[in-house]
Amino acid sequence: MTGSGPARTERRIIHIDMDAFFAAVEQRDDPRLRGLPVAVGGNRERGVVAAASYEARRFGIHSAMPSVTARRQCPELVFVPPRFDIYKAVSRQIHEVFARYTPLIQPLSLDEAYLDVTNPRLDRGSATAIAIEIRAAIRAETGLTASAGVSYNKFLAKLASDHRKPDGLFVITPKMGPGFVETLPVQRFHGVGPVTAARMQALGIHTGLDLRRQTRAFLAEHFGKAADYYYDVARGEDARPVEADRVRKSVGAETTFARDLARWEEVGAALEPVFAKTWAACERGGYAGRTVTVKVKYADFRQITRSRSGQEPVASRQELERIGLDLLRPCFPPPRGVRLLGVTISNIAGSEPHGWAQMALRFDRLNA
Amino acid sequence: MKFTAERATLLKALAHIQSVVEKRHTIPILANVMLSVRDGQLSLTATDMEIAIVEEVAAMPTRNGATTAPAATLYEIVRKLPEGAQVELDHAGGAAQLSLRAGRFATSLVVLPVEDFPNLTAGTLPHRFALPARALRGLIDRTRFAISTEETRYYLNGIYLHAAETAGQRTLRAVATDGHRLARVEEALPDGAGGMPGVIIPRKTVNEVRKLLEEFTGDAEIALSDTRIQFRAGPITLTSKLIDGTFPEYERVIPLGNDKVLRVGKKEFSEAVARVAAISQERARPVKLSLERDALVLSASSPEQGTASEELDGGTVTYQASPLEIGFQARFLNDVTEQIEGDVEFCFADGSAPTIVRNAGDTSALYVLMPMRV
Numbered sequence: 001m002t003g004s005g006p007a008r009t010e011r012r013i014i015h016i017d018m019d020a021f022f023a024a025v026e027q028r029d030d031p032r033l034r035g036l037p038v039a040v041g042g043n044r045e046r047g048v049v050a051a052a053s054y055e056a057r058r059f060g061i062h063s064a065m066p067s068v069t070a071r072r073q074c075p076e077l078v079f080v081p082p083r084f085d086i087y088k089a090v091s092r093q094i095h096e097v098f099a100r101y102t103p104l105i106q107p108l109s110l111d112e113a114y115l116d117v118t119n120p121r122l123d124r125g126s127a128t129a130i131a132i133e134i135r136a137a138i139r140a141e142t143g144l145t146a147s148a149g150v151s152y153n154k155f156l157a158k159l160a161s162d163h164r165k166p167d168g169l170f171v172i173t174p175k176m177g178p179g180f181v182e183t184l185p186v187q188r189f190h191g192v193g194p195v196t197a198a199r200m201q202a203l204g205i206h207t208g209l210d211l212r213r214q215t216r217a218f219l220a221e222h223f224g225k226a227a228d229y230y231y232d233v234a235r236g237e238d239a240r241p242v243e244a245d246r247v248r249k250s251v252g253a254e255t256t257f258a259r260d261l262a263r264w265e266e267v268g269a270a271l272e273p274v275f276a277k278t279w280a281a282c283e284r285g286g287y288a289g290r291t292v293t294v295k296v297k298y299a300d301f302r303q304i305t306r307s308r309s310g311q312e313p314v315a316s317r318q319e320l321e322r323i324g325l326d327l328l329r330p331c332f333p334p335p336r337g338v339r340l341l342g343v344t345i346s347n348i349a350g351s352e353p354h355g356w357a358q359m360a361l362r363f364d365r366l367n368a
Numbered sequence: 369m370k371f372t373a374e375r376a377t378l379l380k381a382l383a384h385i386q387s388v389v390e391k392r393h394t395i396p397i398l399a400n401v402m403l404s405v406r407d408g409q410l411s412l413t414a415t416d417m418e419i420a421i422v423e424e425v426a427a428m429p430t431r432n433g434a435t436t437a438p439a440a441t442l443y444e445i446v447r448k449l450p451e452g453a454q455v456e457l458d459h460a461g462g463a464a465q466l467s468l469r470a471g472r473f474a475t476s477l478v479v480l481p482v483e484d485f486p487n488l489t490a491g492t493l494p495h496r497f498a499l500p501a502r503a504l505r506g507l508i509d510r511t512r513f514a515i516s517t518e519e520t521r522y523y524l525n526g527i528y529l530h531a532a533e534t535a536g537q538r539t540l541r542a543v544a545t546d547g548h549r550l551a552r553v554e555e556a557l558p559d560g561a562g563g564m565p566g567v568i569i570p571r572k573t574v575n576e577v578r579k580l581l582e583e584f585t586g587d588a589e590i591a592l593s594d595t596r597i598q599f600r601a602g603p604i605t606l607t608s609k610l611i612d613g614t615f616p617e618y619e620r621v622i623p624l625g626n627d628k629v630l631r632v633g634k635k636e637f638s639e640a641v642a643r644v645a646a647i648s649q650e651r652a653r654p655v656k657l658s659l660e661r662d663a664l665v666l667s668a669s670s671p672e673q674g675t676a677s678e679e680l681d682g683g684t685v686t687y688q689a690s691p692l693e694i695g696f697q698a699r700f701l702n703d704v705t706e707q708i709e710g711d712v713e714f715c716f717a718d719g720s721a722p723t724i725v726r727n728a729g730d731t732s733a734l735y736v737l738m739p740m741r742v
Contacts, residue, residue: 356654356740363616
């Protein structure tokens with residue numbers, strides 16, 4: 001992004017992604033953990049890995065993996081309980097660094113954000129120069145490393161930050177964009193899950209180039225509403241703006257099944273990863289929501305939703321699962337095969353317009 | 369069974385009974401009232417399987433026996449009879465219908481067998497004590513607003529009644545919490561309550577008992593076991609199941625070291641809260657309290673409507689501690705101050721810690737409020 005053509009209209013977007021954030025914070029604060037495979041998360045039977053250090057990733061450990069599986073794959077894995085208060089504090093520090101350069105910051109979670117530096121507060125001549133400074137400032141002020149991707153839209157900036165991870169910086173210029181996407185396997189596209197990737201491959205679509213060769217109509221026929229997005233990103237285009245101070249309204253996950261579901265007995269296992277992912281996202285973002293919504297999409301693409309709101313935010317993954325399954329039970333046996341199930345938590349505390357969140361009495365903790 | 373009663377007497381008893389009757393009609397007999405004449409005494413009973421209410425009614429009984437008839441229909445009929453009417457109800461043992469006569473009006477109602485009517489009143493209640501109606505009203509009124517309505521935390525859906533000790537005095541304590549605020553009220557421990565187990569009285573029972581106390585001024589007799597509680601207020605006896613659960617160790621959330629003390633006139637404070645909070649229509653709208661020496665500024669804002677603030681000063685405010693800012697839901701403040709007369713005393717630790725609120729001149733009630741955080 002060093003070009004300086006006079007008629008330049010491209011945006012300049014940076015995607016910053018902290019490297020193995022929770023695990024890195026733990027390794028920073030406890031030197032004994034450095035160099036060891038570390039998993040942040042619950043060690044108990046139903047626990048899930050919230051983050052894994054790079055040492056652990058070499059064993060195939062990744063976030064949202066059940067702790068039991070992780071331990072099996074890497075018996076020497078060190079489990080550390082999460083300290084979300086610390087992660088939030090570090091996240092605020094990082095946010096302050098961003099804010100020196102631009103007010104247009106869209107945090108995706110505690111450890112990831114898009115920055116629009118098209119018209120920066122501090123102009124360093126190029127977005128790349130700003131990204132270099134931000135990475136240096138994060139390292140100096142938090143002792144942690146971040147990867148940065150620089151490009152002309154969010155889709156490519158995110159791909160770029162992933163390209164030289166960890167502790168890397170990569171730039172995708174407008175000239176490089178379409179070419180970069182061309183060679184990219186479809187499963188690497190943000191927004192293409194394993195099932196969609198398999199369906200694309202079955203249609204002979206393996207790379208960005210294959211995807212670009214499809215017509216809008218063809219994509220719409222096979223992928224419904226997502227077609228426009230696929231059509232654009234296959235050309236390296238993505239018009240979504242960086243939404244500053246976007247208040248998170250909901251957190252959720254969904255999964256498309258390779259084979260349509262029909263039996264209630266299959267639902268629990270099928271939804272396990274969805275609950276895990278949703279709950280992990282709540283914890284990562286520090287979100288507490290009162291409403292649980294489940295979505296059922298049938299083989300004919302018709303969908304229904306069911307939701308329930310409590311007075312209090314959902315307090316645990318167990319509670320989320322219980323409410324989610326309670327809501328789904330009456331939907332079975334389904335009238336048609338079920339191709340997708342999703343779970344969302346909304347009515348998030350603090351997303352009220354006044355920005356205040358009601359705190360809870362802590363019966364499990366002694367007051368001083 | 370046969371008796372004659374005055375319309376007004378019967379109507380009043382049926383009205384009491386009405387609120388307990390199961391309205392969802394999942395089990396038909398629960399929509400019925402049991403009419404029973406035994407040893408020359410008429411009593412009416414209704415139950416929803418959780419609560420049973422029995423009322424002894426003044427009547428002229430002529431034949432013993434019992435049956436059950438649709439409560440809502442009977443109530444409607446009696447209500448529409450002319451004032452001063454004498455109502456005669458007659459049911460021959462085993463008959464399928466109950467006949468009702470009043471003057472020239474006659475009707476017959478389909479009955480259900482009395483044997484099928486659930487009996488909640490059986491069993492022993494080993495712990496017995498009496499409490500003046502005024503004291504029982506005080507325990508209920510000052511705690512029930514804090515009862516949780518969240519079904520998943522069913523053990524908070526009631527008032528926790530138990531024997532305790534405060535400053536060497538044995539007390540009967542009522543506690544309720546919804547997880548954001550807590551109300552703890554106590555009375556001197558009545559004779560007979562010393563060995564009682566801690567029990568959680570369901571919200572519906574609390575509300576029904578409170579209704580009975582509306583027109584009752586004597587001593588309420590309370591009897592209970594681990595699983596049931598009974599309130600007797602004059603001619604009416606209410607028996608209820610208890611919530612089968614463990615109330616949390618609530619003492620843990622009552623802070624001991626809060627040393628920033630604010631005293632403010634109740635009337636001035638609650639009126640200012642109401643005015644400031646009117647800026648927003650949200651349910652969980654916050655009111656911010658900004659404290660400096662002998663000065664309190666209440667403020668609220670709404671992104672759509674704007675801002676509001678009001679200052680209360682030394683005339684009504686006493687505050688000597690370091691400056692503090694803290695936010696509470698307006699309705700939490702209102703619910704508590706409604707129960708207080710005279711001066712309200714707040715004890716704060718900081719802007720994000722549990723805060724104690726009490727009546728400055730009365731230590732029998734203590735409230736804990738959790739603030740809102742920006």
